[in-house]
Amino acid sequence: MSETGNNKSKIKTKRLFLLGSLLLISCLSFSQGKYNLDFFTTHNQFYLCDSAFTGTTGDTTFWNNDAQNARLGTTEDIIGIKTASYGHIKAELNVLNTADTEKDFSKYDHVVEGSVKLSSGIIEILNFPDTKIILKAIVTPARYRVRIYSYSIKNVNPEDDEGTDHYKITLWQGEDKGRKVLKAYKE
Known part of the structure; x- marks a missing residue:
């Protein structure tokens, strides 16, 4: 040749x-996907973000009183999820092709929605405070709605490493509608 x-x-x-x-x-x-998460974090929080996030979680607006009550801190490209347990977390992330249509919240203690922009096309779940990557997944670059279902958070000592709490997170493409509590948990 x-x-x-x-x-x-x-x-x-x-x-x-x-x-x-x-x-x-x-x-x-x-494609849609389901990811089971089992990891350690501290300070009753973990994060869902764009892999190239520029937002900051350290200022007073991120975890203000409204965010604490909603159990959801937000910026443009990172959200913080408040947990009942201090350390060990069990959760699942469901990436959906259409909006989450679940309307019966009776089995959940708390349900909240927020928005996040995933410009890079890579979503990450990070623990706190060392921001270790727990999950990295490919998504279509876009703005997303995020719904967090918290359950079995009653009777959890927030300073215990281990608890019964569990978190179901759904994510779908949608416009920014701000933070909205769909079912409030009263501590």
Whole structure:
């Protein structure tokens, strides 16, 4: 085979590889998924964010009184989820193709919604305070609504590492409607 023919073959192979990679990324970013989470965090909180987040959780507006009562701190590209347990957390994340339609909140102690912008197309779940990546997943770059269902948080000592609390998080593309408590837990 001539050198020109060999170069054409290499270029064709590279193009096929790139096309296949783009198709794989495209399929992954539009699919829904369920992720089970079992990890340790501290200070009764963990985070869901864009992998390239620029927001800050350290100022007084992030965990203000409204955020504490709603059990959800928010910025443009990172949200904080308040937990009942201080350390060990069990949760699940469900990435949906359409809006969450669950309306019966009777089995949950607290339900809240917020918004987050995932510009990079990579969502992360981070613990606190060392921001260790618990989960990294591909999503379509967009603004998302996030709903957090908290259950079994009654009778949990907030200073205990282990508790009965559990968190179901649903995520779908949607416009920013701010933070909204759908069912409030009274401590």
